[in-house]
Amino acid sequence: MSSIRCIQLCKTFRQGDEIITGLDNVDIVIDEGEFVCLSGPSGSGKTTLLNAIGGLDTPDSGEIHMDGIRVDQLAKGPLADMRLHNIGFVFQAYNLIPVLTAQENVEFVMQVQGVAAAERAQKARDILKEVGLIGMEDRKPAQLSGGQQQRVAVARAIVSQPKLVLADEPTANLDTVASSKLMNLFSQLNQNYNITFIIATHDKRVMSYAKRLIKMQDGKIISDEMQTPVSGDEG
Amino acid sequence: MSNVSLRLAWRNLWRHKRRTWLTVGAMIFSNSLLVFSISLQFGSYEMMIDNTLQAFSGHIQLQHEQYLDDPKMRHNLPNIVTTAKRLRNELKLENIGARAAGFALASSRDRSYGIQILGVEPLYESRISSIPGLIKEGQFLQQDSYDEIVIGSILARNLKITIGDELTFIGSGLDNSFAAGVVRVVGIFESGIADLDRSMAEVSLAYFDDSFAMRGKGHSIAIRANNIEAVTNLQIRIEALVDNQNHLAVRHWEELQPGLKQAIQADMTSAWFMYIVLIILVAFSVLNTQLMSVLERTREFGTMMALGLKPSNLSRLVVVETSLMAGLGLLLGIAVGFVITWYLSIVGFYYPGMEEMAVKFNLPDRMYPEVSLISLTLGPGIVAFGSLVASIYPATRLYRLLPIEAMRAV
Ligand SMILES: Nc1ncnc2c1ncn2[C@@H]1O[C@H](COP(=O)(O)OP(=O)(O)OP(=O)(O)O)[C@@H](O)[C@H]1O
Ligand SMILES: [Mg+2]
Numbered sequence: 001m002s003s004i005r006c007i008q009l010c011k012t013f014r015q016g017d018e019i020i021t022g023l024d025n026v027d028i029v030i031d032e033g034e035f036v037c038l039s040g041p042s043g044s045g046k047t048t049l050l051n052a053i054g055g056l057d058t059p060d061s062g063e064i065h066m067d068g069i070r071v072d073q074l075a076k077g078p079l080a081d082m083r084l085h086n087i088g089f090v091f092q093a094y095n096l097i098p099v100l101t102a103q104e105n106v107e108f109v110m111q112v113q114g115v116a117a118a119e120r121a122q123k124a125r126d127i128l129k130e131v132g133l134i135g136m137e138d139r140k141p142a143q144l145s146g147g148q149q150q151r152v153a154v155a156r157a158i159v160s161q162p163k164l165v166l167a168d169e170p171t172a173n174l175d176t177v178a179s180s181k182l183m184n185l186f187s188q189l190n191q192n193y194n195i196t197f198i199i200a201t202h203d204k205r206v207m208s209y210a211k212r213l214i215k216m217q218d219g220k221i222i223s224d225e226m227q228t229p230v231s232g233d234e235g
Numbered sequence: 236m237s238n239v240s241l242r243l244a245w246r247n248l249w250r251h252k253r254r255t256w257l258t259v260g261a262m263i264f265s266n267s268l269l270v271f272s273i274s275l276q277f278g279s280y281e282m283m284i285d286n287t288l289q290a291f292s293g294h295i296q297l298q299h300e301q302y303l304d305d306p307k308m309r310h311n312l313p314n315i316v317t318t319a320k321r322l323r324n325e326l327k328l329e330n331i332g333a334r335a336a337g338f339a340l341a342s343s344r345d346r347s348y349g350i351q352i353l354g355v356e357p358l359y360e361s362r363i364s365s366i367p368g369l370i371k372e373g374q375f376l377q378q379d380s381y382d383e384i385v386i387g388s389i390l391a392r393n394l395k396i397t398i399g400d401e402l403t404f405i406g407s408g409l410d411n412s413f414a415a416g417v418v419r420v421v422g423i424f425e426s427g428i429a430d431l432d433r434s435m436a437e438v439s440l441a442y443f444d445d446s447f448a449m450r451g452k453g454h455s456i457a458i459r460a461n462n463i464e465a466v467t468n469l470q471i472r473i474e475a476l477v478d479n480q481n482h483l484a485v486r487h488w489e490e491l492q493p494g495l496k497q498a499i500q501a502d503m504t505s506a507w508f509m510y511i512v513l514i515i516l517v518a519f520s521v522l523n524t525q526l527m528s529v530l531e532r533t534r535e536f537g538t539m540m541a542l543g544l545k546p547s548n549l550s551r552l553v554v555v556e557t558s559l560m561a562g563l564g565l566l567l568g569i570a571v572g573f574v575i576t577w578y579l580s581i582v583g584f585y586y587p588g589m590e591e592m593a594v595k596f597n598l599p600d601r602m603y604p605e606v607s608l609i610s611l612t613l614g615p616g617i618v619a620f621g622s623l624v625a626s627i628y629p630a631t632r633l634y635r636l637l638p639i640e641a642m643r644a645v
Binding site: 051054056057076077080081082083084085087089091093095097098099100104108109111112113156 | 242534539541546548638639642
């Protein structure tokens with residue numbers, strides 16, 4: 001799982017009479033265990049690409065293969081199962097469930113996955129500790145700052161160690177210290193568990209953690225380079 | 236559904252406290268109303284049946300097979316007294332009495348009225364009919380009463396006679412002979428049933444036999460069961476006992492009093508019409524609440540789907556939410572309904588519009604609802620079921636959601 005191959009992906013949006021390009025003939029291959037950053041100006045198609053890879057949105061044309069499975073052709077049910085068991089999402093707008101506490105938000109997906117109560121409670125506590133939210137377990141999203149909510153969203157995405165994490169601006173609301181801690185955590189998970197990361201970001205410091213940097217503009221990939229990530233201790 | 240989802244459903248319910256309480260309140264209101272009305276119905280039907288059947292007809296009658304449709308003198312049964320005695324012995328039931336009936340013109344000094352004269356076994360009649368117990372002046376017939384008569388209060392007033400006065404009657408006997416006699420009024424009853432009070436009189440069966448030339452024949456054996464539930468079984472046992480007798484029919488009270496059954500059915504139909512309207516209103520209010528709650532959570536549902544939940548998971552959540560709401564309405568509705576109904580079942584209750592029925596079926600002017608497991612759970616159960624049915628539509632809307640579009644919703 002999670003060797004990803006996108007072939008000639010195109011996606012347009014219609015807004016009134018205007019046709020907006022989301023993705024324009026995107027070709028990429030991302031292997032298992034890669035740590036990729038997507039960068040590019042606002043509106044360049046980063047979110048659109050993440051959504052297509054995660055099966056949240058279907059491209060107008062092109063193919064998406066994930067370990068030989070055509071994601072773009074999967075039926076809704078198997079697609080949902082694939083997201084549930086193999087993909088962790090961090091959304092740009094966090095999208096936490098407002099009536100659940102931080103702990104419960106993190107447990108929620110595990111519960112649907114069928115993880116036993118005691119195990120998921122323990123895992124949720126551990127991961128919240130990792131993202132620096134000790135003592136905040138029982139707060140509802142409204143009682144958390146933007147940065148804290150974002151970290152809950154990250155915790156929710158990585159708690160069950162999916163094979164692929166798709167993160168959309170995961171550090172947008174974090175201060176320097178918190179964001180480098182988070183990136184260190186991502187790097188660790190990537191190294192220790194071979195989890196593939198694809199992170200859309202504007203943040204130069206975040207990009208420096210990536211082993212591979214893909215730049216987008218107007219729905220196209222304009223550069224795709226391997227790089228040496230900064231060491232995990234830097235911040 | 237394990238604890239997180241249950242907790243999630245419960246908390247979702249209280250996101251809009253007022254809206255949820257309004258819906259639950261509608262459920263509580265209609266549930267308690269249903270508990271009360273159904274209890275009242277059960278209570279009044281039982282009273283109607285008891286009072287009507289006890290007044291006169293009893294629960295079961297043995298008759299000549301044609302007597303029910305054509306109550307003529309000649310449609311009679313032989314050896315009525317011995318048959319009644321045999322039944323009492325075999326069934327080990329004392330509430331059984333033989334009767335004979337005839338029509339006559341009753342006259343006092345200055346007036347005449349057509350009446351029905353009933354010959355009864357005085358000892359057993361009081362075990363079948365409430366009339367012996369409803370004597371308001373004088374007393375009922377005794378075991379050895381001969382030329383004595385008990386008449387209804389309206390008849391007494393019409394004839395302008397009272398206890399100790401004489402009454403002359405003229406009719407025709409079984410052999411078409413002239414049946415006539417002079418009897419002394421020993422008792423006046425008031426049953427509250429106008430028909431009986433106006434035109435019925437009772438004499439001893441022995442005297443009737445002589446006057447109407449019956450020669451041991453009679454028209455019915457009336458039987459009162461110990462309770463209404465026992466009637467059908469008793470009827471079967473009696474049918475087995477009298478199997479070999481010609482032209483004999485064992486009549487259930489529903490045949491004897493078709494009007495009673497019809498009145499109950501008509502009342503039930505109109506009541507259920509009202510209940511169904513009520514239940515539909517509640518269901519629509521649930522539909523409205525759940526539809527709104529689903530629509531305003533589009534974004535959240537989109538997120539859940541993006542995380543890998545299926546529409547079926549989400550719609551189950553909506554159904555659990557509805558169940559919690561319905562359960563709350565059910566419990567509180569039953570509780571409120573029980574308290575109100577239980578109180579009124581003790582102190583009684585009057586409801587306008589019942590007078591007509593009360594007069595017709597000899598009901599008291601106060602009604603006593605009868606609280607039972609069925610009357611407590613039937614209505615609220617249907618309301619809860621209707622609410623769940625109403626949540627199907629909002630729940631199925633979730634199947635149309637596309638995660639990415641839903642997440643973009645505000
Ligand atoms: N549902 C939509 N309807 C219309 N246009 C859309 C829709 N979704 C995306 N777009 C457009 O598609 C283009 C690519 O959008 P996308 O969200 O992928 O950009 P992005 O790189 O993620 O930008 P940002 O950095 O601001 O998040 C933009 O021009 C955007 O306006
Ligand atoms: Mg974006």
